[in-house]
Amino acid sequence: MRSGVVAVAGRPNVGKSTLVNALVGEKVAIVSDKPQTTRRRIFGVANGADYQLVLADLPGFQRPRDALTERMQHTVDAAFEGIDGVLLVLSARERIGAGDRFIAERVFRLGVPVVIALNKVDRLKAGHIAEQMTAASRLGDFHALHPVSAKTGDGIGALRDELVSLLPEGPLYFPEEQRSDLSLELQIAELVREKALWLTRDEVPHAISVEVDEIGEKLVRALILVETESQKQIVVGRGGAVVKQIGTRARPEIEALLGHPVFLELVVKVRPRWRRDEATLDRLGV
């Protein structure tokens, strides 16, 4: 039995969370087109007949601006202790540049094998992929480099095998049926937040947070927290249209998680400066 933890690093939006979901084979981390979607470390667990690969999906590296981003950066730093390898994710669709090098310098210093995933190769020409692989290979002394598409699943099997080969002999860290370390409350809160992120823009996504306060047989109730009255109006939408869309999109996934139909009640509430409030952050599990 091989088992261990591989930390997933890379710039915002390169597809780290999508890749973790693809490697696990189930949705454990939410994904959006907005930076800073991932606010806390999430363990995604991929099990095979003779391995347990634990992937630590992380917030991106950033300079802390408030209590929230300070905790996010602390999470990233702490996650690099006691790991068996790093999966450095790059986007083949963007120039491999200073942002990638900044992160690469930190991960190559850790003294564990670094596997590079050149993600988003779907619909790219072979010549372009080859150029990007050359650029990626200059980032440091990597263990292996895999072009993949988290979206189509291309190259994911080979990447998983590569990561498993880094793991030492070890025990099962999670029960076999468990795919992530998030509680049910947090999984539901994340699903609601994901839908809210896709439906908002500018500064609003950063100001949104979700707290689940009831999970019943028939009813799930969640608070969507924002920081100002104008953000609340945006999230509620004209005649409640936006919050209704959030509910329509989140409910089927919540029902799949719970295994039965539920009524999803969403309440949008202003909580000024929650991003600076340590007690709120504790409750949100950040």
Ligand SMILES: Nc1nc2c(ncn2[C@@H]2O[C@H](COP(=O)(O)OP(=O)(O)O)[C@@H](O)[C@H]2O)c(=O)[nH]1
């Ligand atoms: N075309 C394409 N888009 C992808 C792929 N992987 C992720 N994305 C998109 O990239 C965006 C950011 O993904 P996410 O996983 O949240 O990135 P993270 O911030 O690194 O965790 C989302 O819009 C994803 O749908 C891929 O393999 N191909």
Ligand SMILES: [Mg+2]
């Ligand atoms: Mg993410």
